[in-house]
Amino acid sequence: MTRLVPADYQPALPLHQLxxxxxxxxxxxxxDVLFVGGGPAxxxxxxxxARLVQRDQQQGGGLGDIQIGVLEKGExxxxxxxxxxxxxxxxxxxxxxxxxxxxxxxxSPVQGEAVYLxxxxxxxxxxxxxxxxNHGFYVASLCEMVRWLGEKAEQLGVNLFAGYPAxxxxxxxxxxxxxxxxxxxxxxxxxxxxxxxxxxxVTAKVTALGEGTRGLLTQAYLEWQEIPSQNPQVFALGVxxxxxxxxxxxxxxxxxxxxxPNDAFGGSFMYPLQPxxxxxxxxxxxxxxxxxxxxxxxxxxxxxxxxxxxxxxGGELLEWGAKxxxxxxxxxxPARRAIFRALKRGDTSAAALAEYDAQVDxxxxxxxxxxxxxxxxxxxxxxxxxxxxxxLMTLTGGRFPGGRIAMPADAKAARNRAAPASFTPDxxxxxxxxxxxFRSGNATRDTIPAHLIPRADVPRDVAELYTHMCPAGVYxxxxxxxxxxxxxxxxxxxxxxxxxxxxxxxxxxxxxxKRM
Amino acid sequence: xxxxxCIKRVPDTETRIKIAADGRxxxxxxVKFVLNPYDEYAVEExxxxxxxxxxxxxxxxxxxxxxxxxxxxTALAMGADRGVLLQADARVLDPSVIARALVAELRDGGxxxxxxxxxxxxxxxxxxxxxxxxxxxxxCVSAAARLELGDGKATAERxxxxxxxxxxxxxxxxxxxxxxxxxxxxxALKGIMAAKxxxxxxxxxxxxxxxxxxxxxxxxxxxxxxxxxGEGPGAVPALIRALRTEAKVL
Numbered sequence: 001m002t003r004l005v006p007a008d009y010q011p012a013l014p015l016h017q018l019x020x021x022x023x024x025x026x027x028x029x030x031x032d033v034l035f036v037g038g039g040p041a042x043x044x045x046x047x048x049x050a051r052l053v054q055r056d057q058q059q060g061g062g063l064g065d066i067q068i069g070v071l072e073k074g075e076x077x078x079x080x081x082x083x084x085x086x087x088x089x090x091x092x093x094x095x096x097x098x099x100x101x102x103x104x105x106x107x108s109p110v111q112g113e114a115v116y117l118x119x120x121x122x123x124x125x126x127x128x129x130x131x132x133x134n135h136g137f138y139v140a141s142l143c144e145m146v147r148w149l150g151e152k153a154e155q156l157g158v159n160l161f162a163g164y165p166a167x168x169x170x171x172x173x174x175x176x177x178x179x180x181x182x183x184x185x186x187x188x189x190x191x192x193x194x195x196x197x198x199x200x201x202v203t204a205k206v207t208a209l210g211e212g213t214r215g216l217l218t219q220a221y222l223e224w225q226e227i228p229s230q231n232p233q234v235f236a237l238g239v240x241x242x243x244x245x246x247x248x249x250x251x252x253x254x255x256x257x258x259x260x261p262n263d264a265f266g267g268s269f270m271y272p273l274q275p276x277x278x279x280x281x282x283x284x285x286x287x288x289x290x291x292x293x294x295x296x297x298x299x300x301x302x303x304x305x306x307x308x309x310x311x312x313x314g315g316e317l318l319e320w321g322a323k324x325x326x327x328x329x330x331x332x333x334p335a336r337r338a339i340f341r342a343l344k345r346g347d348t349s350a351a352a353l354a355e356y357d358a359q360v361d362x363x364x365x366x367x368x369x370x371x372x373x374x375x376x377x378x379x380x381x382x383x384x385x386x387x388x389x390x391x392l393m394t395l396t397g398g399r400f401p402g403g404r405i406a407m408p409a410d411a412k413a414a415r416n417r418a419a420p421a422s423f424t425p426d427x428x429x430x431x432x433x434x435x436x437x438f439r440s441g442n443a444t445r446d447t448i449p450a451h452l453i454p455r456a457d458v459p460r461d462v463a464e465l466y467t468h469m470c471p472a473g474v475y476x477x478x479x480x481x482x483x484x485x486x487x488x489x490x491x492x493x494x495x496x497x498x499x500x501x502x503x504x505x506x507x508x509x510x511x512x513x514k515r516m
Numbered sequence: 517x518x519x520x521x522c523i524k525r526v527p528d529t530e531t532r533i534k535i536a537a538d539g540r541x542x543x544x545x546x547v548k549f550v551l552n553p554y555d556e557y558a559v560e561e562x563x564x565x566x567x568x569x570x571x572x573x574x575x576x577x578x579x580x581x582x583x584x585x586x587x588x589x590t591a592l593a594m595g596a597d598r599g600v601l602l603q604a605d606a607r608v609l610d611p612s613v614i615a616r617a618l619v620a621e622l623r624d625g626g627x628x629x630x631x632x633x634x635x636x637x638x639x640x641x642x643x644x645x646x647x648x649x650x651x652x653x654x655x656c657v658s659a660a661a662r663l664e665l666g667d668g669k670a671t672a673e674r675x676x677x678x679x680x681x682x683x684x685x686x687x688x689x690x691x692x693x694x695x696x697x698x699x700x701x702x703x704a705l706k707g708i709m710a711a712k713x714x715x716x717x718x719x720x721x722x723x724x725x726x727x728x729x730x731x732x733x734x735x736x737x738x739x740x741x742x743x744x745x746g747e748g749p750g751a752v753p754a755l756i757r758a759l760r761t762e763a764k765v766l
Binding site: 027029069163194195200202318427514515 | 530532546548699702704705706708709712741
């Protein structure tokens with residue numbers, strides 16, 4: 001059997017498009033600090049920074065008026081945010097010490113939890129692994145958390161530019177001087193229509209990249225500055241649905257095993273956001289060796305299992321969405337020393353940023369990442385061996401097995417040819433990819449220019465890998481060639497991990513998640 | 517040229533509406549609110565008139581909850597000069613109550629033109645604009661699809677069934693905007709930054725009791741799913757039968 005390697009068909013990053021050596025245009029906007037991407041990280045950063053500035057002003061410091069801005073590609077904040085999510089309130093408490101837990105935009109507190117190993121017909125309850133214990137945490141919607149953070153940021157005077165994706169980094173020599181937004185109102189051929197708005201340059205003394213999973217400008221920056229990491233980042237694809245159920249759910253549920261093949265890494269979750277509003281999803285590593293791996297279809301099958309069916313039957317699908325998750329952990333972080341070296345070459349503020357390094361190392365972020373540094377990597381050899389290794393790692397606080405498990409990038413992991421999978425959705429409990437995209441709120445203009453860049457010579461088996469991989473039905477094999485339906489895309493970025501490159505579209509394109 | 521634009525915060529057109537437990541209002545959790553799309557035409561038209569005149573002021577006025585400040589900021593980001601929120605938490609259905617509250621704000625404003633969207637997409641009343649005109653004793657042009665301003669008077673076109681009606685009227689006047697009056701602009705980055713510094717006055721108002729009461733809200737009945745009877749000429753008899761006996765249209 002011949003095996004295919006997705007990386008062999010993946011175009012290089014279009015670096016010349018993403019790193020632009022040009023002076024800012026005459027209409028440029030001048031800021032002091034620019035955050036690219038309006039997710040929880042950027043917004044928390046903007047809030048904390050705005051407070052420090054405020055404090056400085058109150059104490060008569062010399063900072064003066066500092067303009068902070070956030071560029072976000074979704075039409076409004078949170079539209080493109082998706083997560084499980086069970087939230088540790090710790091970060092919110094640290095950021096808002098003056099508030100109580102009940103002030104935060106969380107759903108139900110975690111009342112109980114259960115972990116199951118599934119087979120097609122049944123399930124075995126497992127003891128909850130320590131890394132999956134969630135007592136004292138809350139079920140929450142990332143969309144709602146981000147919108148709440150946005151309000152706080154706005155009250156502090158932060159400029160929130162929702163509907164404005166950053167399409168390129170503006171650079172002067174080796175130094176980043178801001179970002180350029182994507183133009184809007186172009187037709188399929190790239191010609192301006194009556195609603196055309198040209199790209200706008202935004203300059204800043206500091207540009208912070210917080211694009212989220214598989215950030216395009218982050219990739220471009222790291223490649224341009226030749227900043228390595230010990231392991232390449234690896235990704236999982238999560239597909240999530242929100243259901244209104246007839247039967248209340250009173251605990252958080254995690255499952256492993258069926259319907260995933262043994263050589264795939266992943267699992268499912270079902271959380272009560274409210275007693276009768278249930279979030280459920282399936283997360284699978286994109287390095288799995290089966291070219292027919294289809295996370296959307298696997299999630300549909302999972303819902304037919306009695307454990308899920310008993311809650312969902314008679315209920316209603318409210319929302320659907322998909323997103324990749326970086327899973328490489330500690331060893332996939334870009335080497336921070338190398339970032340400082342890069343900054344130092346162009347920027348005098350590098351010394352100040354060294355403190356950031358020390359603070360991350362001293363925080364719970366680094367502790368969490370370091371303790372679990374080999375956890376995901378252990379599963380590259382399959383589920384059962386991985387489970388044993390992960391158990392030993394937990395017991396030893398990460399000291400087993402010593403050193404670092406090496407991991408290839410997902411696109412470099414070879415695949416077996418696709419086994420033809422057929423699944424017919426019933427339209428009640430299970431849904432096709434097209435129905436699913438509709439439930440993501442995606443109302444992208446049909447005539448936008450293509451934003452996905454494939455190689456010209458994609459053969460059938462590779463096209464079929466894309467068809468299965470993409471949860472939104474963007475790729476099809478039609479009449480002997482790869483057909484791409486760009487408006488379907490929900491920006492999950494799986495395509496950028498394994499297949500055609502993803503680039504940002506006009507602002508407001510893509511999904512409009514409400515409570516994902 | 518001093519222009520007032522009265523705007524409303526409404527649920528987004530793509531929102532899936534859920535009726536609240538009381539059966540008389542909508543459940544607002546998870547609902548995204550936007551500037552009423554017809555009001556966007558009104559804001560855009562005001563901005564173009566001011567830009568063409570080279571001077572003047574565009575004032576946006578909204579009646580609604582505190583959250584409607586965000587809706588006003590959207591209009592300010594498009595280019596309006598200042599905003600006024602007539603803050604009232606109660607949801608009012610009766611258009612005459614809203615019209616009277618707006619008139620109290622508009623009466624001594626010295627406006628040359630008062631613009632509205634022709635309807636709000638949440639209640640479809642088409643009523644507040646004409647009522648305001650009546651209370652202010654001003655001429656009213658509803659559903660205007662084109663506007664031309666002259667000296668002390670103006671001409672507007674209205675798209676009526678099968679043709680175009682051209683009306684001439686003196687200023688000041690009240691005009692409600694139809695789709696097609698213009699193509700509203702998106703707020704530019706500069707506009708979004710500038711909007712934060714523009715004045716937005718919040719005036720709590722006490723509304724009179726209206727003459728209308730909502731008894732019940734109901735969703736339209738769910739559409740039956742379509743079905744494929746077959747393909748080609750062979751399917752025609754079955755189609756005719758279905759049209760006769762089920763749809764009863766033949």
